[in-house]
Amino acid sequence: MRTEKHPDLTDPRVGAPFFSTWRVGTPERQRLTVEAVRHTWERRPWPANGLLGYHVYAGHDGTTVMHYSQWRGEQDYEAYLKTHRQERVDEIDTVVPGIERVGLRRYRRRRSRERAAGDVRVPGLIVTVRIDFEDAGRREEWVDLVLKALEDDVEGHAGLVSAHFHLSTDGGHVLNYAEWESAAAYDRALAAPSTDAWERVRTFDGLVGSTGSRYTHALGLVPG
Structure with a gap:
């Protein structure tokens, strides 16, 4: 479900915080990307018990979107990657084609x-x-x-x-x-x-x- 609260980055359950950036090109495509993420995720069941929160941010440059996901451990992400990620990416790309995914960073x-x-x-x-x-x-x-x-x-x-x-x-x-x-x-x-x-x-x-x-x-x- 959606939350207006900012994430708690000190949550002791989070063993694998991940950040990634997408380049989308324009402020309008940035807005559409955030909406596409929201719609894609809200119409599906939560994908993994090990995913504690997923947050999306609009860059002030008008061209980027940052993602912050809170995982219990890297193995939880790897399981999600094999089973649920691609269908979500495909749906978002249908709405906003041409997104450049800069890369996922693990911390x-x-x-x-x-x-x-x-x-x-x-x-x-x-x-x-x-x-x-x-x-x-x-x-x-x-x-x-x-x-x-x-x-x-x-x-x-x-x-x-x-x-x-x-x-x-x-x-x-x-x-x-x-x-x-x-x-x-x-x-x-x-x-x-x-x-x-x-x-x-x-x-x-x-x-x-x-x-x-x-x-x-x-x-x-x-x-x-």
């Missing part, structure tokens, strides 16, 4: 800056940032450094609701999924004066580069 959540107790804000903006490293072994150290910088810079990140750091299972990068109060709040944080802690984050040895994207939560689906 393990490392750590989070969780929502504060009593914080009931509904995120108005989702930001994902992919951070690439020369040495996969240093990713956890970098995540710890970022969380310490956030802890010491509460005022500069007042608009941040939560941030969740994931390590790619292929060893190459970190993905930060951050919930912000609004796009304006995120822009204020970007424009805030840098601190020594943030300079250490940005100049971390072995960090190759980063790519960020902005999204709006467009569709949430959970077992009925």
Whole structure:
């Protein structure tokens, strides 16, 4: 069934969080894609007991759609892939032909800056940032450094609701999924004066580069 709630990325049942991106070309095709996903999924039974939630996001660039699925384990996804995925993809492609599926990425959540107790804000903006490293072994150290910088810079990140750091299972990068109060709040944080802690984050040895994207939560689906 559909839900308006944003996903809980700290749900301890989630052993395999997956992210993927589709390029669809235009804002109108983006809207049609979200609707096609909704219709395709809602008219079928929930496909797997091991799938805890499936969420779709509209990119602010007007050309992309991001998918976030919460699986108990990778074996649950593999079973879904063999039995249910293709029929859903085929139906969506009938409505919106020519979707470019960039690829599915598999992760393990490392750590989070969780929502504060009593914080009931509904995120108005989702930001994902992919951070690439020369040495996969240093990713956890970098995540710890970022969380310490956030802890010491509460005022500069007042608009941040939560941030969740994931390590790619292929060893190459970190993905930060951050919930912000609004796009304006995120822009204020970007424009805030840098601190020594943030300079250490940005100049971390072995960090190759980063790519960020902005999204709006467009569709949430959970077992009925």
